[in-house]
Amino acid sequence: MPEIKELVKDLADKHGRNRESLLPILQGIVTEERFISDVAMTEVARELDMSAALVYGTATFYSFLDTKPRGKFVIRVCKTITCDMKGKKQIVKTLEELLKIKVGETTKDKNFTLLETNCLGWCHKGPAMLINDEVFTELDEDKVTEIIDDYMRNI
Amino acid sequence: MPNTKLKRVDIIFSEDCVYKDVLADNLKKSNEDILKDILDSGLRGRGGAGFPTGLKWKFTSQETEEEKYVVCNADEGEPGTFKDREILTRVPLKVFGGMAICAKVIGAKHGYVYLRGEYQFLKADLEKALEEFHSFVKELGFDFQIHILMGSGAYICGEESALFESMEGKRGEPRNKPPYPTISGFRNKPTVINNVETLVYAFMICRIGAGKFHELGTTDSRGSKVFSISGDTPIAGIYELELGMSLEDFVEEFGDGDTKAVQVGGASGFCVPRKKFKDTIIGFEGVPTGGSMMLFNSSRSMYNVLKNYVEFFEEESCGQCTPCRVGCQQLKKGIEAIKKGEKSAHYLDTLQKLADTMKVSSKCGLGQSVANSFSSIVDNFREEMIY
Numbered sequence: 269m270p271e272i273k274e275l276v277k278d279l280a281d282k283h284g285r286n287r288e289s290l291l292p293i294l295q296g297i298v299t300e301e302r303f304i305s306d307v308a309m310t311e312v313a314r315e316l317d318m319s320a321a322l323v324y325g326t327a328t329f330y331s332f333l334d335t336k337p338r339g340k341f342v343i344r345v346c347k348t349i350t351c352d353m354k355g356k357k358q359i360v361k362t363l364e365e366l367l368k369i370k371v372g373e374t375t376k377d378k379n380f381t382l383l384e385t386n387c388l389g390w391c392h393k394g395p396a397m398l399i400n401d402e403v404f405t406e407l408d409e410d411k412v413t414e415i416i417d418d419y420m421r422n423i
Numbered sequence: 424m425p426n427t428k429l430k431r432v433d434i435i436f437s438e439d440c441v442y443k444d445v446l447a448d449n450l451k452k453s454n455e456d457i458l459k460d461i462l463d464s465g466l467r468g469r470g471g472a473g474f475p476t477g478l479k480w481k482f483t484s485q486e487t488e489e490e491k492y493v494v495c496n497a498d499e500g501e502p503g504t505f506k507d508r509e510i511l512t513r514v515p516l517k518v519f520g521g522m523a524i525c526a527k528v529i530g531a532k533h534g535y536v537y538l539r540g541e542y543q544f545l546k547a548d549l550e551k552a553l554e555e556f557h558s559f560v561k562e563l564g565f566d567f568q569i570h571i572l573m574g575s576g577a578y579i580c581g582e583e584s585a586l587f588e589s590m591e592g593k594r595g596e597p598r599n600k601p602p603y604p605t606i607s608g609f610r611n612k613p614t615v616i617n618n619v620e621t622l623v624y625a626f627m628i629c630r631i632g633a634g635k636f637h638e639l640g641t642t643d644s645r646g647s648k649v650f651s652i653s654g655d656t657p658i659a660g661i662y663e664l665e666l667g668m669s670l671e672d673f674v675e676e677f678g679d680g681d682t683k684a685v686q687v688g689g690a691s692g693f694c695v696p697r698k699k700f701k702d703t704i705i706g707f708e709g710v711p712t713g714g715s716m717m718l719f720n721s722s723r724s725m726y727n728v729l730k731n732y733v734e735f736f737e738e739e740s741c742g743q744c745t746p747c748r749v750g751c752q753q754l755k756k757g758i759e760a761i762k763k764g765e766k767s768a769h770y771l772d773t774l775q776k777l778a779d780t781m782k783v784s785s786k787c788g789l790g791q792s793v794a795n796s797f798s799s800i801v802d803n804f805r806e807e808m809i810y
Contacts, residue, residue, distance in 0.1 A: 290592035295540075295573060329594040329741075332540045332576035348502040349731040350653045350717055386578060386735055388541050389505040391651065391717070392659035401543040 275300055276311045285316050290326055294333050302342060302381075303334040331385065339374045341419055344385040344398045351394035355408070359395045360384070362409045366416050379423055380416075426704050427640065427667040429676055432647035434627050434636075435510060435517075435620065435663050442516045443559060445630045446523060450565055454484065454528045461625055464633035465645030470496060470581070470618030471688060471713030472788070476625060479615055482605035483529040486613035491531040493522050494609060494616040497538045498586060500578040501689035502735060503715030506649040507619040509661045511538075511545055514623060515552040519569055521622030523560060524629055525615055526567045534569040535609070537586050540576045578739035582787050583608070583616045585741065596743045597787035620649055620714070641667035644706030648714065654686075655679050655720040670695055670703040670710075674718070681720040684803070689715035690732040691792035694725070696803040725804040726762060732796050733758065740789060747790025750781040754797060761809060768809045771801055 279296040283289040293312055297304050304327050313320040327333045334342070345351075345360055360382075364370055367380050374381040390396035393405035404415055449457060462477030483491060495518060499507040511518060522534040538546065553569055560567050572590055574580050580589045584598035587609045608614025617625070624646065628636050636646045644666035653659045656677045664673075674682045684696050687703075687710045695703050695710060703709050719728060737751040757774040760766040778794035785791045801808055 287592040288590070291575065291589065292573070295575060325594055326592065329596075330540075330575035330577050347731075348735065349728055350503060352727075352731060353654065353723065385541075385576065386739060387500060387502040387504075389499055389508050389539075391503050391505055391653035391715075392661075394653070398541065403544060 272301075272305070272308050272311055276308065276315050280312075280315045287316075287318065290316065290318075290323065291330075294323075294327055294330075298333055302338040302340065303336060305335075305337075309335075337374065337378075339381040340379050340423070341399050342381045342383065344383045344388075345371075346386070346388040346390065346394065346396045347384040348387040348391070350391040351388075351396055354394040356395040358409065359397070359407050359412055362412050363416070366413060380419075426669050427665050429668045429672040430665040432639065432663045432665050434631070434647055435623050435649055436513055437627070440517070440627070440630050442520050442626075445626065446520045446559070447563055449524050449629045450527055450563055457524060457528050457629065458484070460628055460633040462633075464628045464636040465640075466621070466624055466628060466636065467644070467707065468618055469620035469624065469648060469713065471501070471691070471711065473707050473711055476617065476621055479605060479617070480525060480528050482603075483613045483615045486529075486606060488613050490610070490612045491529050492609045492612060492614045493525045493529065493531045493534040494586070494590075494614055495522055495534065495536040495619055495622055496581060496583065496586060496616055497536050497542070497619050498574050498581040499542075499619070500539060500581050500739075501691060501713055501715050502732070503653055503686065503689045503717045504651045504713060505653075506651045506661055506714045508542055508545065510619050510623060510649065511542070511549060515549055516556060517623045517626050518619055519553065519556045521617075521624075521626035522569060523556075523565065523567050524626060525617070525622070527565070529613070529615055531615075532566055532568065534567065535590065536569060536571045537574060537580070537590060538571055539574045539580075543573065546571060546573070577741075578735075579741045579787075579789055582789060585787070586616065587614070594741070596741045597789075599786070618713075639665050641704070641706055641708065643708040644711075648712075650712070650716050651714045652677050652716045652718070654716075654718040655682065655723070656718045666706045667708075668705055669701060670705060671700040673705060673716070674700055677716070678718055679720055681722075682718050683721045683723065684719045684725065686715070686717040686719070686728070686796065688712040688795070689717070690735050690796055691789070693795050694728075694799040694803060699803075725800055725807045726758070729797065729800045729808070730755070730758060732800075733793075736789065736793050744784075744786040744790065746781045746784040747786070747793070750777055750785070750790065751793060753777060754793070758808060768805075771805065771808060775801060 279293045283292040467473040580595040585595040589595040778797040782794040
């Protein structure tokens with residue numbers, strides 16, 4: 269996969285080739301590819317001259333560094349107690365119906381992945397979710413439907 | 424126990440402060456004078472643990488290493504906490520100013536803001552503010568650079584030594600202590616690591632003087648604190664309040680009239696039931712908090728609350744030490760089994776013992792603090808765990 273090679277090289281040029289550059293490089297791969305494949309991990313190891321096990325160990329530790337294929341848009345719904353109390357379950361149900369997938373799955377067209385995550389820091393405006401890096405708060409069924417419609421139109 | 428009345432304070436977000444003047448004035452002061460101010464103010468860390476900030480700065484300043492660092496812990500992940508996001512959104516220059524004053528005192532040339540991945544959207548604005556900050560310190564002839572590093576969704580990285588590991592590109596697994604960060608922190612160099620809010624208070628103490636800060640609060644908990652208030656309250660949000668108020672006053676102001684319990688300090692904090700509101704003081708002499716205050720009214724099942732917390736810890740445990748890794752899993756399995764009737768109610772006592780064991784044998788604050796919420800919820804709402 270020449271593109272991955274290219275991407276890893278560019279990221280290493282930008283962030284450096286030592287251990288401290290590892291996290292920014294992995295984050296850069298996720299931004300571009302939405303997940304870090306085995307090939308990408310081996311490539312990072314080669315570029316930074318370290319063992320692939322070290323790269324794997326770091327990559328699998330962090331919940332935002334996905335090592336499984338993800339959709340173009342990763343939806344993370346906050347599942348912490350205050351969002352839960354404000355109706356998070358209904359939001360997840362609505363999303364599941366809209367996207368026709370369950371939590372943890374990716375749509376067939378590889379556009380959306382639905383996940384749950386721990387506290388997003390919007391407890392006073394729950395329920396909250398992230399779509400990639402964008403935050404949406406005070407969600408209800410209508411709002412979620414509108415947001416997903418918007419994303420679907422702009423794919 | 425002496426306590427204060429509930430009082431709103433305006434220090435952190437106060438607009439009566441030109442950050443440039445404060446910074447310029449303080450960079451001219453002697454290190455001893457600044458240290459004395461921070462020590463005299465009685466400021467303690469606002470991330471939750473409450474270590475005296477002045478001492479942290481003093482210990483690091485006494486180290487003879489050439490290279491030292493100041494790190495701003497913006498990995499706010501405690502359930503129910505969102506004050507650091509607000510502070511970084513509204514007054515980022517005060518945060519950077521606090522870091523610069525600290526850097527001067529300890530002799531650091533580089534500072535780092537470790538920002539949680541969930542707050543990626545803040546980064547662009549922070550970088551813009553940072554540009555302004557850098558050009559101003561350059562004008563002052565002060566050699567200090569701040570860098571922003573991103574986290575990637577790991578609660579444990581808010582633990583200081585795990586945060587250093589993460590900054591160094593490793594798994595965010597806490598280190599053994601001692602040595603403490605003041606001796607061996609980022610890159611094993613002497614490091615001051617402070618919470619976002621602590622840095623702003625340090626900066627504001629340099630502006631308003633130690634005395635003004637010291638006269639707020641109680642003997643053990645000087646000053647004020649930014650609270651993140653959520654749950655069953657009609658007025659959820661961010662409030663800066665004087666420390667040392669009773670939980671009763673707090674609930675009177677923020678409750679919805681039907682408050683059954685307040686979780687003080689997030690999932691790693693304590694659950695206080697209604698009957699103890701009167702005798703509970705919010706502060707280091709009573710129940711400390713990093714800012715998280717979650718209110719629950721009588722419609723809420725405390726079993727669901729506890730289950731949510733235990734699941735949180737089970738996921739966020741780094742897995743390095745056995746008491747925390749296995750303990751969290753067993754606590755979760757245990758309460759589920761009791762609820763289903765597969766285990767007798769007495770099994771709760773066994774689980775309590777497990778939580779106590781985790782408290783003394785876990786390596787870091789995460790595993791040690793699971794028992795706080797577990798025991799305080801099980802003790803006070805035992806029947807809700809069983810039926």
